[in-house]
Amino acid sequence: MKTRIALLGQPNSGKSTVFNMLTGLHRHVGNWPGKTVEKNDGSFEYDGVRYTVTDLPGSYGLTGVSEEEQITASFIRSGQADLVCILIDASQLERSMYMTAEFAPLGVPAILLLNMMDVAKAQGKTIDARLLEQRLGIPVLPFVAAKEAGYDRLKALLAKELKAPHRLKTAPAALQRERGSDVLSDGDAKYRWIRSILDGAVVQRTRPFGLCAFDRIATAPIAGKLLTVAIILAALGMAMLIGTPMSSLGSAIPKLLREPIGRMLSGWGVHPWIVSVFSQLLPNVLCFSVSMTGYVFGVSLVLGLLEQIGFLARVAFQFDGLLSRIGLQGKAICPILMGFGCTVGGAFGTRVMDDPGQRLLTMAVVWAVPCSATWGVVPVVARMFFTPMETFLLCAAIILCTVLMAALAAWIFRPQLTPKTLRCGMIMELPPYHRPHLLQVLEESFHKAWDIFLRSLITVTLVSLIFWALTFSVSGSAEDSLLYRIGVFSEPVTRAFGLGWQTFMGFLSAAFAKEAVLGTLNAAFLGQSSLVDAAFDADAAIGDGTALAYAMAQTVSKAEAAAFLFACTFQVPCVMALSATLRESHSVRWTIRFALFYFFGALLLAGLVYRIAALFL
């Protein structure tokens, strides 16, 4: 029995809405074999039969060279879909029919879904679906994807067509060529065919186009940029607000679990190593994963809404010119700004980008952006050495450096991630504004957050174990830990970068979590708490800053302090960002490359800052 359905459509045709509404929570996100393009599979049940649905990557055609188009074309050609459901935007009928013309030569059973009939009606357009049906030879269903009401009819039609399928009627010869030598005349032939199909079946008024009042500002050169940044920052605020309850819950976990688990295991006479793993490491892994999930949920929700409304396309339009200088699409401004809140949110926010290479490149750039946790550490340590004015100047220099590091990361990774042959300028549609489907965005955000929670557990546990092994000592003293030995051993080298063994340990812990930096410094300089406490129970380990400030001032010069702050800021953001990047990039190789770049980049930068600062301070 045939049960495999594929959804085909151009961007903004409402394809993902149809996919989500059809499959609900019965879906699975994976990858196309050997590709970085995401693959969405789902299923639904109708009349006792389970049907599978594959959401094909959105593209404007099928004969182009983009990864998405090739995936889609070869998927359909391979016969992996028994029925293709082509989505057409009824409000932009002629243009969105182009996909149908591209699909015609493939000869696979299909139905046509005339989506956004409500918008078309509001435009004063009437479409004779029966006449289209006769001319095309496949069923044509007028549809409004956002309304639940039509889905029963759609499911019934899909089931019926799978039993007795229809194929597109033979089209003119020019259409039959799948990959012609002459793109232009092929394109002409396809639009001529579309005209002949639509002729007499569509009645519409043509009137001059006018931007709506909001768009007149949103697309203006300067006011538009200000408006766009303001809206993204407001969205960032919202995302953090939504994520806060979850992250508070997350940070409550170690406090709740640590004592009882520790007492219970010690009571059983278990080895202190195991006690430490279960009472300190694992609750902390849970804490990280839960807080991370909160941010991901928040970012996913706000960006999902902005995307559905159609605002992100305006953002792309505004920032394309600026960001194309470092090889990024305009939309990259969203994840980059999100990165100021939390790098995890930034890495996750790259979902708004459609090109996989662009996504990875944006992740590399987002890592350079100092997150809010970094701003919780840098000024505190800076004030131990510098006057308020100097601290301010130092922070300003760090922000300036952010731009340089971002540009450097883009410059280094660009040749491989977006090879010259695949580069192209922005050619995109600014869709009309739509009312967002809140429930759907909520559901999808929940789904994504849950997914990242499960996957991050593994990565965060692994990295935490490594860090735990580095910091653990049976005696509890920092000087009995592996990290201490590494720090002391490599001190002759790290000195060249302005880092002593204590600050180098702080630098290493900054890759684990920025929150762990102060605790590690405390343990290294004062030796009052163990490193494990410092790393995995940051709150408890910081204590009074004055003792630390005094101890640090004894051994660390101002130039070294400045070097340390730059090193910490541009170090690998944290284990959560690492795990989110791994999840989002689907690539261990690239995640490791980014990590190496930022580790050594931060060290080199520290060395540079140290030399320069030594001249003045």
Added chain:
Amino acid sequence: MNLTQMQAGGFGVVTGVSGDARFLNRVTGIGLTKGVRFQLVRNDGKMPVLLYCRETLIALNRPDAQRIKVRAE
């Protein structure tokens, strides 16, 4: 004349498109083909041009917009 030389608000017809196959594929897919009528909506300094064509508002980066030859109406 090319697309970037037109006045915003004016109507025009595409008279020719030139570029590599990839570019031609993309503009064809989004509906910009020879003979199609359009309205230029925005054309500001260094920003991409904004045009309305086949009921679609299209943003097109400037270097590419220069490869689209047009006739004002």
